Amino acid sequence: MLDAIDRKLIATTQAGLPLVAEPYRALADELGLDEAEIVSRLGQLLETGAIRRIGAIPNHYALGYTANGMSVWDVADEAIAEIGARVGALDFVTHCYERPRHPPLWPYNLFAMVHGRTRDEVRAKVAEIAVLVGPAARAHEVLFSTRILKKTGLRIAA
Amino acid sequence: MDPTEKAIINGLQGGFPLTHRPYRDAGAQLGLSEGEMIEEIGNLLARGQLSRFGPLWNAEALGGAVCLAAMAVPPDRFDEVAELVNAHPEIAHNYQRDHELNMWFVVSTDAPARIDQVIAEIERETGLGVRAMPKTREFFVGFRVEV
Incomplete structure (x- = not known):
């Protein structure tokens, strides 16, 4: 199950990943954790299906798929x-x-x-x-x- | 849309690396530098062609609940009923569709028990029946929109 840190990770990434060279380190700094923990938690959440995928989430309408x-x-x-x-x-x-x-x-x-x-x-x-x-x-x-x-x-x- | 933007949209709808320099590593596969990746993704977001760039969370796996529901709304009451339905913060999406069941909305709540409550509230407020259509099975989709 999700713990308090996972919940914070959800809240912090709901708008998206930081657009910086080291986005997981930026998340880690924001949450007071280290980068390795962020990466390992995201990997775990992907594996359990709590995260469906990580990447570009297209807006169909804006892409002409009206x-x-x-x-x-x-x-x-x-x-x-x-x-x-x-x-x-x-x-x-x-x-x-x-x-x-x-x-x-x-x-x-x-x-x-x-x-x-x-x-x-x-x-x-x-x-x-x-x-x-x-x-x-x-x-x-x-x-x-x-x-x-x-x-x-x-x-x-x- | 230029070929670089297309490559990012088509090539990155998942599988973004969990590495120290993920934009660099993902860019290497698409023939783009780290700086180009960050800039191009920023542009696609600014223009609204991407809704987001990052993790796509699964509400149900997080303990929440999602349920599709449909109503047959008399045409002369349509806007009034849409307003009543949309006033609920739990309504994530609502579409008009061309069918006798002409209003289709998604109820999204933090707890599964809230779904039935929201539907009951909408029925009481509108005086109309709501047909709940919860998914009973989800089939895998490997969806990639191609641009």
């Missing part, structure tokens, strides 16, 4: 483990989850988010997913976002 399609699929329960893994492995799928159905309005249990420069580009990618999924999906749809009503970063208490 079409955001949530593709949703009604996949037979016995096939979802295999299908989900294959869909998630596509390089243009940014999130891929199984979620509960809410019938009759919402029969879908597999969600795969697809970004593109245009809606047509997203539709073409969804068509690729459809080929991959094949008859395991009884139905699918793409829900495009028409407006961003709110977008804030993840907030983690220190």
Whole structure:
């Protein structure tokens, strides 16, 4: 589990890593620790999955990826483990989850988010997913976002 | 966007080294000097093309909880309901989508028990049903946006 120092490390790096030649030493100085401890803790947090990855976190919209399609699929329960893994492995799928159905309005249990420069580009990618999924999906749809009503970063208490 | 910026975005969406001089070491792989790396990343951040440069924390692994939820909001009440939903600090994202379920938001809390409370509050305030869609399984994505 996370200890108090990990929590401080989260708070200190939530805005990003210092843009200096020795960023881990800069963090260490700020937290009153030594560089080796910062590096070893970050490595541990990566290993346990508390940190998903370290690097550039792109802003899709600012990069021109303004079409955001949530593709949703009604996949037979016995096939979802295999299908989900294959869909998630596509390089243009940014999130891929199984979620509960809410019938009759919402029969879908597999969600795969697809970004593109245009809606047509997203539709073409969804068509690729459809080929991959094949008859395991009884139905699918793409829900495009028409407006961003709110977008804030993840907030983690220190 | 020039080739250097593309190289940084495409080549560095993970795997930033845990070394004494990580910008130098990452730059070596991309054919850039340490100074260029620091400057270019700063420029991409200043222009908003990168939201951040650093660790991407996993809220759930940190003890928090995240849940997607959807509502079917009557069109004539849409803006009013959006305001009520967004007023909750636990709402991280909220999107309008083209479906009968036309409002999709993410509830993000420090503790899992808070998710149901926030959803219940929204139902009470709006008089509308909220469909919780917590993930029951996460499939691995190796996502890299290519520019």
